Amino acid sequence: MIGWLTQHRDALSLALRRLTATPVNTLLSLLAIGIALALPAGGQMLVANALHLAAGSAPAPQISLFMALDAPRAAADAIGAKLQKHPGVKTARFVPREDTLARMRSSEGLGDVIDILPKNPFPDAFVIDPKDDAPAAMEALARELNQLPRVEHVQLDSAWVRRLDALLKLGRTGVALLAVLLGVGLIAITFNTIRLQVLTQRAEIEVSRLLGATDAYIRRPFYYFGVMQGLLGGAAAWIIVWLATLWLAGPVGELAQLYSIDFALAPLAAGDSLLLLALAAGLGWLGAMLSLRQYVDGS
Amino acid sequence: MIQFQHVSKRYPPGINALSDIDFEIGDGEFAIIGGHSGAGKSTLLKLIAAIERPSSGVVLVNGQNVGALKRAAIPYLRRNLGLVFQDQKLLFDRSVFENAMLPLSIAGFPPREAGKRVRAALDKVGLLEREKAMPIALSGGEQQRLAIARAVVNRPNLLLADEPTAHLDADTATEVAQIFRDFHQVGVAVVIATYDGASFAGARQIVLAHGTMTSS
Structure with a gap:
């Protein structure tokens, strides 16, 4: 030894x-x-x-849902009620177009621009937290929500996270x-x-x-x-x-x-x-x- | 101790370095292998140390058939032999002490015990004062003595030397020959290949000529 x-x-x-x-x-x-x-x-x-x-x-991946500009508040309320009951939705927060306008007006540099616009350019909107935040499930949910009446556009906020993920994987x-x-x-x-x-x-x-x-x-x-x-x-x-x-x-x-x-x-x-x-x-x-x-x- | 039984060694292409060599050297015997240059003296020593293998016949060292040893077993055979090479094979980037230490390091000796043995060996050949010197600073005779110290540091019972007095002046050759005699005195078997039979007067002579034994 x-x-x-x-x-x-x-x-x-x-x-x-x-x-x-x-x-x-x-x-x-x-x-x-x-x-x-x-x-x-x-x-x-x-x-x-x-x-x-x-x-x-x-942030946790979210879905933004925008109503058509000329949709009445009643249509938005109907969508809101549907979202609350939807099994794929965890929470859905309603963002009235007036609030969006007020928030944008208060932000630096935008106030003057918004003041000269003839009318509120922002639609009513919902911010939705899905129950299942897997990319495929979120996409399916977004497609489904896009079919609802008077919904103009549904946006997946997770897209950039996934791009970053792919980039990091690379x-x-x-x-x-x-x-x-x-x-x-x-x-x-x-x-x-x-x-x-x-x-x-x-x-x-x-x-x-x-x-x-x-x-x-x-x-x-x-x-x-x-x-x-x-x-x-x-x-x-x-x-x-x-x-x-x-x-x-x-x-x-x-x-x-x-x-x-x-x-x-x-x-x-x-x-x-x-x-x-x-x-x-x-x-x-x-x-x-x-x-x-x-x-x-x-x- | 050493037994050659009808040993031949051929090198390609069909050069007979040794043919039908047959002799026995007993424990503690002092023998010299004589003969002209190219007679096969070095080859004979190489067969004993398993540096070469015989083409036919059997070489026994301490009862072991060294020609049939496995590659992995050869190191352990050599640790029981003291070898002094014709070209000495000292390491010129190591001191006298470290050169003499090499066989003990290889055998895995504990350093303190090894150091004592190295100093004893250097003392026997009269190099104790030069232990820190590098081999390049030694004279030819001192280098030869260092090679002998390295060969005996393991305390082998068999010492093999190839032309240990070549390239030395007469006085130095006599000194070196005396060192071998001293080891023989304490019971070590010594086998020396040399054309310089005069320096080793009194030893048993095995004489080779063109690879065959002429007397023993």
Whole structure:
């Protein structure tokens, strides 16, 4: 057990020594890995923030129902009564056209425009919360309501939420795709650095074999090398993303203020950070394994 | 300790490095493999250490048929041998101490015990004062002595050396030969491939010529 621990400690310190023996090469490799991983990690950070923003500001999906302009109040009352009884409707709020006019008049810049209009341009309206807010159910309900007498137009307020949802899904897929591509890139980088390591350590590998080293003993420092290079590259990626977050936080904050949204750009979440480091280490290990299979085994 | 039974080694394309070699070396014996350059001395040592496998015949080391060993078993055979190579095979990016330490690290020795053994081995070959030096700073004779220290640090019962006195001046060669004699004195079997029989006077001689034994 102590011997086993000692061998691992020796392999680790040998890997560290090899990493620091060629500092320029190591730094360039770490930078390459860092930048490669920063792209999907940064993408994940942006998507996570967008999801947070969407969840925070998207209201429950609603349906707006507008009466025809010349519909009498009685027609609106009839529709209101029907809506109250409709099984698909949770609540329906009546918005009289006078109220809409008053609200619009009080809003900045619109008052003067509305004053010169000859008559109230707004129809009576209902704002409806559906019982089932699944997109398909809401669409069916909207179509049904559109058939009611004197109803001019029914609008699904959830359309933009769904567009945002689709967009975020696309963003997530993009991040996953980037992660896969650049993960393969990381494996390739590790494969090549380990290959070079093996070539420069030829003498040491040969001597160790002659002195009774097992395959595991020979491979161990290279595995540590690959894992550490991956891990440090992952840390470099994390730092790049963190710096980008700091850099973007100011402009994003200003933008959010302009839209009067309470939002601050969050750095990579703890779970995502751990995942990034674990993946980077794992891919480094994989690259080392592939390289060793090619250049050490059976030699 | 070592038994060769009708051992032949052919290299492609049909070069007979060794043919029908048959001898036995007992525990604690001191033997030298003599013969001209290219007679098959190095090949014979490589067969003992399972660096090469015989084309036919059986090589037994401590009762083990080393020619038939599985790849995974070879490291454990070598840990029980002390090997001194013709080109020494020192690692020039490691200190004298670390070079001598290598077999113990490979065998997974606890570091404290290993350090003691390394110093003992370096002391035996007279290199204790140079433990922090890099091999490049050593003279030819010192490098050879370091190679011997590395070979014996595991305390093997069999020490194999390939031309350990080549490229050394006469005085240094005598010193190095004395070190091997000292190990033989304490019961280690020593097998040395050398054309320099004079430095190892008194040892049993196995002489090869063109891959066949002429005397033993």
